[in-house]
Amino acid sequence: MIRIFSKNIWNCDKEKFEKGVLEISGSKISGYQSGDPDLKKNKQKVLDYGDLFVSPSAVDLHIHSRGFLESHKESFETLEAAALKGGVSAGACMANTFPRLDSPQMIREFFKFSKPLRVKLSPFAAVTKNLEGKNPTDWDELLKMPIAGLSDDGKPLLNEKLFEQALVKTKKYKKFISLHEENTETSCASQLHLSESSMRLGIEGSPENSESEMVARDLAIASRVKAHLHLAHMSSAKSVALIQAAKKKGVSVSAELTPHHALLSVDQAEKYSYVDLSRFKVCPVIRSREDQAALWKGVENGAIDCFASDHAPHSHFEKDRPYKEAAHGMIGLEYYFPLYNEFRLRSKLSWKRFFECFWKNPAKLLKLDMNAADLIIFDPNAVQTLDWSLSKSSNTPFAGAKIRGKIVEHWIAGKKLYGI
Numbered sequence: 199m200i201r202i203f204s205k206n207i208w209n210c211d212k213e214k215f216e217k218g219v220l221e222i223s224g225s226k227i228s229g230y231q232s233g234d235p236d237l238k239k240n241k242q243k244v245l246d247y248g249d250l251f252v253s254p255s256a257v258d259l260h261i262h263s264r265g266f267l268e269s270h271k272e273s274f275e276t277l278e279a280a281a282l283k284g285g286v287s288a289g290a291c292m293a294n295t296f297p298r299l300d301s302p303q304m305i306r307e308f309f310k311f312s313k314p315l316r317v318k319l320s321p322f323a324a325v326t327k328n329l330e331g332k333n334p335t336d337w338d339e340l341l342k343m344p345i346a347g348l349s350d351d352g353k354p355l356l357n358e359k360l361f362e363q364a365l366v367k368t369k370k371y372k373k374f375i376s377l378h379e380e381n382t383e384t385s386c387a388s389q390l391h392l393s394e395s396s397m398r399l400g401i402e403g404s405p406e407n408s409e410s411e412m413v414a415r416d417l418a419i420a421s422r423v424k425a426h427l428h429l430a431h432m433s434s435a436k437s438v439a440l441i442q443a444a445k446k447k448g449v450s451v452s453a454e455l456t457p458h459h460a461l462l463s464v465d466q467a468e469k470y471s472y473v474d475l476s477r478f479k480v481c482p483v484i485r486s487r488e489d490q491a492a493l494w495k496g497v498e499n500g501a502i503d504c505f506a507s508d509h510a511p512h513s514h515f516e517k518d519r520p521y522k523e524a525a526h527g528m529i530g531l532e533y534y535f536p537l538y539n540e541f542r543l544r545s546k547l548s549w550k551r552f553f554e555c556f557w558k559n560p561a562k563l564l565k566l567d568m569n570a571a572d573l574i575i576f577d578p579n580a581v582q583t584l585d586w587s588l589s590k591s592s593n594t595p596f597a598g599a600k601i602r603g604k605i606v607e608h609w610i611a612g613k614k615l616y617g618i
């Protein structure tokens with residue numbers, strides 16, 4: 199048995215930090231006592247972390263793993279290294295790999311690569327073949343496998359009937375569907391949020407309602423079918439308001455906030471040089487300060503209940519291009535905890551709400567063992583300059599940013615896997 203003492207251990211029942219001792223037996227947390235450790239008993243076995251904070255690690259519901267034919271962007275090994283440093287011990291990976299995760303055979307391939315990793319990854323299987331929104335994948339076969347659920351993320355499900363059928367199926371198998379909400383007929387290829395900034399930069403703007411209209415449609419369908427709906431990477435104030443209203447009516451819905459939608463607003467695109475501007479390009483686009491404020495409020499009041507990185511590595515030759523041609527997406531895993539900790543500090547979010555979004559709610563969606571000894575040990579106030587050195591890609595607007603929060607150690611299943 200290992201005993202960990204700190205003046206700041208997360209008490210999962212009281213949902214606050216306090217002085218205490220955590221006991222780990224094998225891969226599980228086997229006990230907890232608040233207050234000082236009994237040092238006379240087992241003195242040599244207590245690891246004393248002093249003022250450092252000890253808490254559950256993160257579960258990230260939105261990872262683009264790459265690998266397979268895109269191992270030049272990220273391999274499963276570099277993905278794991280970034281996740282360990284960022285404090286992510288488990289996550290769900292999207293189906294838009296090459297080849298796509300749209301058949302039982304490709305899901306088996308995914309498991310072949312992900313099983314040896316210590317970070318626990320479950321894949322989403324595609325809703326439609328090649329994520330084209332037309333022909334369903336073999337939902338019954340796929341949903342019997344140990345996958346997170348279904349998602350065509352990267353692409354929306356414009357066909358309403360198909361979405362409803364997929365939702366009914368995920369309900370039957372007690373899994374969930376994660377939706378990329380974008381009306382591609384009106385989103386103008388999601389270049390930049392339609393705003394004064396997009397006009398000044400001479401980039402075609404994507405209106406807010408290309409997201410919120412889809413959110414409204416799908417909340418109505420989920421309400422009718424009485425199935426759980428998960429909304430990926432929310433970006434707009436109207437979407438947040440719709441989710442809040444649906445939750446009040448009893449619709450079962452969960453929604454994500456990415457680090458970039460939490461920390462950036464579209465006006466900041468104007469500070470980039472022409473060469474670097476493509477780092478800001480992501481889908482859905484980063485919207486106005488008012489949208490950002492609504493997202494912050496949404497996390498606080500429960501409309502948004504999960505953090506998720508939307509980690510999307512791209513090589514230089516796909517990202518470092520003129521803005522309109524550059525690929526969408528940003529990396530996020532390596533500094534997952536620090537970015538959300540910075541958001542917590544700026545938005546004055548409570549620790550209780552932070553850990554609901556960082557760990558509890560996503561862990562419940564993936565039906566993970568809440569007693570697993572998956573822990574981070576961190577200093578929430580240490581300032582660090584983000585160097586983004588572990589992924590194979592470096593596409594992030596946070597390169598060189600000074601952010602508060604540093605992970606000192608990361609344990610998974612009772613073993614220290616990151617830290618000195």
Ligand SMILES: [Zn+2]
Pocket residue numbers: 351352353378430431481482
């Ligand atoms: Zn997406």
